[in-house]
Amino acid sequence: MAESEETLTYEDIQHISDFLLKTTKYRPKVAVICGSGLGGLADVVQEQDVIDYRDIPNFPQSTVQGHRGRLVFGHLAEKSVICMQGRFHQYEGYPLWKVAMPVRVFKMIGVETLFVTNAAGGLNRNYNIGDIMIVKDHISMPGMTTDNPLKGFYDERFGKPSSPVTELYDRGLRELARRVAGDLGLGEAVREGVLVQVGGPSFDTVSVFNMLRRLGADCVGMSSAPEVTVARHCGIRVLGLSLVTDMAPMESDLPPTNHQEILQTAKTRAVDVQNLVCEMISQLPNNNDSVQPS
Ligand SMILES: O=P(O)(O)O[C@@H]1C[C@H](O)[C@@H](CO)O1
Numbered sequence: 016m017a018e019s020e021e022t023l024t025y026e027d028i029q030h031i032s033d034f035l036l037k038t039t040k041y042r043p044k045v046a047v048i049c050g051s052g053l054g055g056l057a058d059v060v061q062e063q064d065v066i067d068y069r070d071i072p073n074f075p076q077s078t079v080q081g082h083r084g085r086l087v088f089g090h091l092a093e094k095s096v097i098c099m100q101g102r103f104h105q106y107e108g109y110p111l112w113k114v115a116m117p118v119r120v121f122k123m124i125g126v127e128t129l130f131v132t133n134a135a136g137g138l139n140r141n142y143n144i145g146d147i148m149i150v151k152d153h154i155s156m157p158g159m160t161t162d163n164p165l166k167g168f169y170d171e172r173f174g175k176p177s178s179p180v181t182e183l184y185d186r187g188l189r190e191l192a193r194r195v196a197g198d199l200g201l202g203e204a205v206r207e208g209v210l211v212q213v214g215g216p217s218f219d220t221v222s223v224f225n226m227l228r229r230l231g232a233d234c235v236g237m238s239s240a241p242e243v244t245v246a247r248h249c250g251i252r253v254l255g256l257s258l259v260t261d262m263a264p265m266e267s268d269l270p271p272t273n274h275q276e277i278l279q280t281a282k283t284r285a286v287d288v289q290n291l292v293c294e295m296i297s298q299l300p301n302n303n304d305s306v307q308p309s
Pocket residue numbers: 049050051052102104132133134135215236237238239273274275277
């Protein structure tokens with residue numbers, strides 16, 4: 016076990032992964048991180064092995080409403096999966112390496128494909144509440160400035176410290192997402208765009224929202240970029256989905272949102288996000304080798 020809270024070593028992560036592999040019979044190649052109000056996806060996992068975060072050595076705890084704080088192993092669409100029913104956020108007091116640490120555990124237990132979901136505010140004027148955005152890239156405000164999820168991990172078994180992390184969101188998976196969304200009749204509500212991550216927990220000012228939109232972001236959220244960066248850095252393929260739970264107010268006379276409202280809206284669309292992810296998982300090749308863009 017690492018002496019300090021500064022970082023976890025490769026061996027510490029191995030210790031967590033050994034614990035999980037001893038506790039469950041599943042050997043998933045697919046992982047899902049459930050966003051605020053989107054944890055219902057883990058509830059439809061069949062023949063579950065559930066492990067609470069508090070029982071896992073050296074694991075952070077979920078403190079945000081709408082995040083249950085447990086790992087759910089089992090079958091989804093006849094594939095072994097692991098779901099994080101509760102993610103970690105920087106605003107809970109966690110450094111970004113810790114927010115993303117479970118992804119390194121996923122890598123060690125054999126995960127090759129990661130689905131990352133979140134609730135986000137719409138910045139693009141053409142978007143509507145309830146839209147589902149396939150993330151094609153992100154801007155990480157904390158990652159660019161105060162913190163970076165790769166900080167502290169200089170063990171090259173996790174990937175080289177300066178490895179490029181371009182093309183974060185897998186082209187083949189995005190194409191599959193568009194196709195499956197079309198087949199499920201979600202077409203009109205499905206977008207593809209750029210997510211910007213801010214620190215939170217407070218929502219931003221009208222001026223900040225306007226700035227973020229001018230920077231090229233279509234949605235604003237408080238998560239996902241750290242997990243995605245680490246996943247890509249250690250060689251896991253990623254599909255990101257943002258559910259637009261509110262439209263970020265661009266003028267000062269528009270009402271601000273709040274977490275309750277976000278959870279409420281997430282509830283109304285959670286099943287569609289769930290169906291999209293399940294159907295995509297069912298269409299992943301069995302050996303999960305790759306999903307080629309056509
Ligand atoms: O875990 P996610 O990113 O889905 O949570 C969203 C963003 C903030 O944490 C929170 C805002 O209320 O919900």
